Amino acid sequence: MTQTVFCRKYQEELEALPFPPLPGEKGREIQANVSKRAWEEWQALQTRLINEKHLNMLDPTDRAYLMEQLERFLNNEETDQAEGYVPPER
Template sequence: MTRMVNCIVLGREAEGLERLTYPGDLGKRIYETVSKEAWQQWLRQQTILINEYRLSPINPKDRKFLEEEMDKFFFGTGATKIDNYKPV
């Protein structure tokens, strides 16, 4: 049976994540309130951030930045706008 959540990003009920996708309290909040569709939106945004800012997920400073951006994306002001970014 599909798990449904009231998605904080989409503003409607949608299919929830199948498992925790991130550790800790932030991961629990995401699991409880973010849909699969919204998680995919975050993954696209995260890829843009990694590429545009040349981040390395193994660098602790970059990981902290991505975690802060994830928190803003889901529970704060939304995605960070990147100057001069033009999707291909």
């Protein structure tokens, strides 16, 4: 049976993450409050931001920027987008 979580992004019960996606308290908080669907969508946005903005994950400033974008994404606030990105047609 699949575990569910009340997703803070979508405000509904959705499939839960199987394990914390980040180390420490932040990872446990995300696992308890963010759905697998929302996390997968965040990972896609995060990848585009890292690639298009040439972020360096060894740079604390770039990591802080991504964490800020993560919070904005999960709170349904406007996030930065990769310039020139065109979502695939459905």
